[in-house]
Amino acid sequence: xxxxxxxxxxxxxxxxxxxxxxxxxxxxxxxxxxxxxxxxxxxxxxxxxxxxxxxxxxxxxxxxxxxxxxxxxxxxxxxxxxxxxxxxxxxxxxxxxxxxxxxxxxxxxxxxxxxxxxxxxxxxxxxxxxxxxxxxxxxxxxxxxxxxxxxxxxxxxxxxxxxxxxxxxxxxxxxxxxxxxxxxxxxxxxxxxxxxxxxxxxxxxxxxxxxxxxxxxxxxxxxxxxxxxxxxxxxxxxxxxxxxxxxxxxxxxxxxxxxxxxxxxxxxxxxxxxxxxxxxxxxxxxxxxxxxxxxxxxxxxxxxxxxxxxxxxxxxxxxxxxxxxxxxxxxxxxxxxxxxxxxxxxxxxxxxxxxxxxxxxxxxxxxxxxxxxxxxxxxxxxxxxxxxxxxxxxxxxxxxxxxxxxxxxxxxxxxxxxxxxxxxxxxxx
Amino acid sequence: xxxxxxxxxxxxxxxxxxxxxxxxxxxxxxxxxxxxxxxxxxxxxxxxxxxxxxxxxxxxxxxxxxxxxxxxxxxxxxxxxxxxxxxxxxxxxxxxxxxxxxxxxxxxxxxxxxxxxxxxxxxxxxxxxxxxxxxxxxxxx
Numbered sequence: 001x002x003x004x005x006x007x008x009x010x011x012x013x014x015x016x017x018x019x020x021x022x023x024x025x026x027x028x029x030x031x032x033x034x035x036x037x038x039x040x041x042x043x044x045x046x047x048x049x050x051x052x053x054x055x056x057x058x059x060x061x062x063x064x065x066x067x068x069x070x071x072x073x074x075x076x077x078x079x080x081x082x083x084x085x086x087x088x089x090x091x092x093x094x095x096x097x098x099x100x101x102x103x104x105x106x107x108x109x110x111x112x113x114x115x116x117x118x119x120x121x122x123x124x125x126x127x128x129x130x131x132x133x134x135x136x137x138x139x140x141x142x143x144x145x146x147x148x149x150x151x152x153x154x155x156x157x158x159x160x161x162x163x164x165x166x167x168x169x170x171x172x173x174x175x176x177x178x179x180x181x182x183x184x185x186x187x188x189x190x191x192x193x194x195x196x197x198x199x200x201x202x203x204x205x206x207x208x209x210x211x212x213x214x215x216x217x218x219x220x221x222x223x224x225x226x227x228x229x230x231x232x233x234x235x236x237x238x239x240x241x242x243x244x245x246x247x248x249x250x251x252x253x254x255x256x257x258x259x260x261x262x263x264x265x266x267x268x269x270x271x272x273x274x275x276x277x278x279x280x281x282x283x284x285x286x287x288x289x290x291x292x293x294x295x296x297x298x299x300x301x302x303x304x305x306x307x308x309x310x311x312x313x314x315x316x317x318x319x320x321x322x323x324x325x326x327x328x329x330x331x332x333x334x335x336x337x338x339x340x341x342x343x344x345x346x347x348x349x350x351x352x353x354x355x356x357x358x359x360x361x362x363x364x365x366x367x368x369x370x371x372x373x374x375x376x377x378x379x380x381x382x383x384x385x386x387x388x389x390x391x392x393x394x395x396x397x398x399x400x401x402x403x404x405x406x407x408x409x410x411x412x413x414x415x416x417x418x419x420x421x422x423x424x425x426x427x428x429x
Numbered sequence: 430x431x432x433x434x435x436x437x438x439x440x441x442x443x444x445x446x447x448x449x450x451x452x453x454x455x456x457x458x459x460x461x462x463x464x465x466x467x468x469x470x471x472x473x474x475x476x477x478x479x480x481x482x483x484x485x486x487x488x489x490x491x492x493x494x495x496x497x498x499x500x501x502x503x504x505x506x507x508x509x510x511x512x513x514x515x516x517x518x519x520x521x522x523x524x525x526x527x528x529x530x531x532x533x534x535x536x537x538x539x540x541x542x543x544x545x546x547x548x549x550x551x552x553x554x555x556x557x558x559x560x561x562x563x564x565x566x567x568x569x570x
Contacts, residue, residue, distance in 0.1 A: 012514075223464060
């Protein structure tokens with residue numbers, strides 16, 4: 001094998017093995033930063049030796065053995081230091097070496113909870129998760145989030161320091177602590193997915209590689225915490241949303257709204273996987289969590305072979321459930337759209353009018369956009385025009401502004417307006 | 430990137446020899462590992478080609494030929510669909526496929542094409558045509 005080929009093979013092995021190695025080392029040395037350094041040392045050893053010896057038959061075990069040997073050296077040195085301190089009468093640092101079962105899955109789950117610890121900022125959690133569990137390099141993370149590499153590196157260094165300073169234990173939380181901590185893990189994974197799915201910055205509307213990273217993390221999490229319904233709910237939601245990825249833009253990169261997408265381009269394999277994950281989530285916990293409910297909404301779209309077959313009555317009911325679980329005016333706005341699709345524009349308008357007083361939606365362009373749409377469908381063209389113009393003034397997206405001004409103009413001309421109800425219920429459902 | 434990983438047939442798989450318990454155990458461990466790593470999207474074993482058929486095209490005519498087929502090493506005995514970062518990663522995973530009784534012959538890894546992979550040859554008209562076709566397929570489901 002040529003050296004470059006070996007290096008690419010090492011990259012691949014690293015992507016597969018690094019999280020497991022770092023997780024096992026963290027359990028041994030009880031310091032995430034040190035664990036990652038030791039794992040990197042093992043990687044360097046592979047880079048030095050494998051080009052000559054070839055990739056070993058079991059590369060993961062090779063890396064793990066080298067890394068563990070170094071970890072034991074570190075512990076031995078620390079003990080030695082400890083003994084000397086004792087001789088000098090100093091307070092000995094607490095010895096940490098309770099024997100624990102060598103379960104890769106448990107270690108990975110601990111690593112995930114640690115990387116997503118609430119002591120860390122959201123950006124730090126995202127960076128640390130992608131780096132430690134996704135096997136991404138700092139450069140790759142920087143590219144994905146369009147920030148300088150030094151920024152990501154700094155975030156990671158600071159995060160490790162925070163974890164060490166706060167003596168965050170390397171463990172899976174239990175009891176009352178579990179639910180909020182799991183929510184934090186799921187939030188980080190979904191954040192990564194959304195950053196890929198509707199890029200908040202940059203030219204591209206989607207960064208599929210990030211979606212793939214998030215999906216992989218979610219699928220791994222399903223194996224680590226198979227009894228948690230919301231883990232399956234989140235994965236279902238991501239699989240179903242990702243199934244529409246290639247139908248979401250036209251050739252020039254312009255976004256295509258859900259109801260206008262070519263459903264033949266939806267990825268049937270991901271839909272199948274999403275529906276299966278949703279079934280598992282519902283078996284475990286019913287429609288009891290926000291990710292599962294959102295996945296159930298996405299499933300209504302996935303099951304509809306044509307837009308006309310969409311079960312809007314069920315979608316409206318699911319949004320009501322979602323609003324009860326996670327009250328939010330944006331969810332209410334989506335519910336209004338679903339109501340209008342299920343029961344007519346008037347039904348949606350009542351709810352939208354209630355939301356008009358909501359201060360958090362004051363500058364949200366989708367509110368007047370949806371209201372304009374409903375008014376237009378009711379034939380109230382003049383009021384609709386005002387709403388579309390207001391929406392156009394609020395949006396920051398040039399393409400969207402053009403669409404909204406176009407609709408305002410067609411209302412002014414008293415043109416018959418095609419019923420369209422998907423503005424708020426865009427591609428997030 | 431998505432890859433179709435094809436396990437090529439062997440004389441045994443074509444003869445319908447039931448895999449050893451050892452192989453079955455190790456294979457299910459391997460599949461579990463793939464699933465846990467978030468890599469495996471799908472995977473299935475296939476029955477011998479004697480249970481299958483081929484449709485030959487010649488102009489507008491078609492002829493159906495029932496299995497079995499002779500060229501065993503070109504046949505497929507099973508497949509996985511992987512979602513990984515690179516061909517190298519797919520290779521790394523395939524190197525780990527268990528082969529306790531030495532019965533495996535060849536496993537072929539092929540990347541799944543996206544529309545963009547067809548490049549210039551895939552003209553907008555062709556693309557539209559394909560999209561229409563996919564649409565119809567979806568409607569007929």
